[in-house]
Amino acid sequence: xxxxxxxxxxxxxxxxxxxxxxxxxxxxxxxxxxxxxxxxxxxxxxxxxxxxxxxxxxxxxxxxxxxxxxxxxxxxxxxxxxxxxxxxxxxxxxxxxxxxxxxxxxxxxxxxxxxxxxxxxxxxxxxxxxxxxxxxxxxxxxxxxxxxxxxxxxxxxxxxxxxxxxxxxxxxxxxxxxxxxxxxxxxxxxxxxxxxxxxxxxxxxxxxxxxxxxxxxxxxxxxxxxxxxxxxxxx
Amino acid sequence: xxxxxxxxxxxxxxxxxxxxxxxxxxxxxxxxxxxxxxxxxxxxxxxxxxxxxxxxxxxxxxxxxxxxxxxxxxxxxxxxxxxxxxxxxxxxxxxxxxxxxxxxxxxxxxxxxxxxxxxxxxxxxxxxxxxxxxxxxxxxxxxxxxxxxxxxxxxxxxxxxxxxxxxxxxxxxxxxxxxxxxxxxxxxxxxxxxxxxxxxxxxxxxxxxxxxxxxxxxxxxxxxxxxxxxxxxxxxxxxxx
Numbered sequence: 001x002x003x004x005x006x007x008x009x010x011x012x013x014x015x016x017x018x019x020x021x022x023x024x025x026x027x028x029x030x031x032x033x034x035x036x037x038x039x040x041x042x043x044x045x046x047x048x049x050x051x052x053x054x055x056x057x058x059x060x061x062x063x064x065x066x067x068x069x070x071x072x073x074x075x076x077x078x079x080x081x082x083x084x085x086x087x088x089x090x091x092x093x094x095x096x097x098x099x100x101x102x103x104x105x106x107x108x109x110x111x112x113x114x115x116x117x118x119x120x121x122x123x124x125x126x127x128x129x130x131x132x133x134x135x136x137x138x139x140x141x142x143x144x145x146x147x148x149x150x151x152x153x154x155x156x157x158x159x160x161x162x163x164x165x166x167x168x169x170x171x172x173x174x175x176x177x178x179x180x181x182x183x184x185x186x187x188x189x190x191x192x193x194x195x196x197x198x199x200x201x202x203x204x205x206x207x208x209x210x211x212x213x214x215x216x217x218x219x220x221x222x223x224x225x226x227x228x229x230x231x232x233x234x235x
Numbered sequence: 236x237x238x239x240x241x242x243x244x245x246x247x248x249x250x251x252x253x254x255x256x257x258x259x260x261x262x263x264x265x266x267x268x269x270x271x272x273x274x275x276x277x278x279x280x281x282x283x284x285x286x287x288x289x290x291x292x293x294x295x296x297x298x299x300x301x302x303x304x305x306x307x308x309x310x311x312x313x314x315x316x317x318x319x320x321x322x323x324x325x326x327x328x329x330x331x332x333x334x335x336x337x338x339x340x341x342x343x344x345x346x347x348x349x350x351x352x353x354x355x356x357x358x359x360x361x362x363x364x365x366x367x368x369x370x371x372x373x374x375x376x377x378x379x380x381x382x383x384x385x386x387x388x389x390x391x392x393x394x395x396x397x398x399x400x401x402x403x404x405x406x407x408x409x410x411x412x413x414x415x416x417x418x419x420x421x422x423x424x425x426x427x428x429x430x431x432x433x434x435x436x437x438x439x440x441x442x443x444x445x446x447x448x449x450x451x452x453x454x455x456x457x458x459x460x461x462x463x464x465x466x467x468x469x470x471x472x473x474x475x476x
Binding site: 066070073077080093094097100101104105107108109111112139 | 301
């Protein structure tokens with residue numbers, strides 16, 4: 001690790017993939033500087049940010065002159081270029097393949113289904129001032145349930161972590177997505193002890209990095225709770 | 236023991252794995268899994284692919300799903316030429332960036348076209364409402380534009396001067412809507428020129444072999460026994476209605 005090298009991270013900790021990257025950085029003490037991009041204020045849509053990422057998404061990594069988008073690409077880049085414990089993204093082909101398998105599956109499964117619940121319960125009502133669309137929410141919860149079932153039976157099974165005996169970047173991506181519905185006070189792992197135990201193992205493995213990354217989400221949860229209580233008080 | 240690849244060339248990610256293995260002369264046993272016949276729901280296949288999707292790989296005791304993971308595994312095991320997944324970390328990361336982005340973009344929108352234009356009318360006996368179709372087309376066009384303007388720009392290929400896994404994964408997805416009679420290359424000279432380069436790099440024969448099935452989809456659908464398609468109804472209802 002060269003001295004003086006500090007990577008720049010453009011992120012919003014409300015965003016799940018941003019948290020995964022943030023946790024890896026802080027846990028493994030990779031020198032970095034955070035640049036906040038407030039999604040709520042539309043800062044990802046400015047022409048300045050679009051130069052960094054025409055897709056207008058966070059996180060974005062800048063290392064020297066090198067700009068990289070997409071959280072799983074960023075996580076794998078960091079694991080490879082910095083001298084961090086090998087278990088995060090193992091070199092052994094079969095173990096690496098297991099991580100690549102999960103990070104691919106994640107995009108069409110864990111990510112959309114967990115994100116949708118948060119969007120329907122928190123984001124849309126907050127942004128549009130409309131009540132929660134219960135029909136769509138029920139469907140989203142049902143889809144998420146299928147995903148959780150698959151996480152348990154296809155990936156976790158009897159292993160401590162999703163891809164084997166050690167924590168990997170796959171666990172970071174997954175746990176941050178599964179935390180998101182907490183923004184409305186909903187613990188989607190409430191009835192799933194196997195996944196709850198896995199979440200605890202992940203929390204232990206990353207230490208205070210976990211709560212540091214999730215502070216913003218917890219604040220959203222508290223504001224949401226207050227809003228709901230206030231709304232109920234007015235009825 | 237030879238690597239087994241479980242494939243249905245109707246599926247985009249199966250085509251990329253197929254082309255990659257063939258192009259690199261990787262010895263493998265082609266195990267056909269017919270999605271139309273619901274073979275992916277069978278017990279045997281469930282033992283190989285825990286997620287019950289194609290493509291799947293079996294290498295001795297090691298089973299693997301997800302086309303990207305499979306190709307990376309094969310690239311490493313068979314030491315394929317560097318350009319597919321460069322050792323240079325920055326170039327490699329560019330490939331990873333595309334492979335990551337494409338899941339919820341072109342893959343999703345390209346797939347939808349086949350379902351909306353071909354499968355749903357055939358299976359459900361109704362046309363998708365114009366509004367939904369227009370929305371889906373808009374999404375597809377947005378992805379194609381991003382591919383041209385952000386991922387390709389003025390380069391011959393997505394990363395570097397030669398075709399990589401990024402281009403391979405891209406082309407098989409972009410070809411999918413053609414199976415439903417939608418020519419996505421029309422009015423897109425940059426994309427068409429890239430497609431020509433990719434085709435030349437892969438080799439016309441291999442490219443055509445891989446795409447024969449999907450390009451004949453409209454005809455195969457006409458001949459298909461509608462009762463076979465019952466098993467797709469739950470998925471359609473869940474995804475589209």
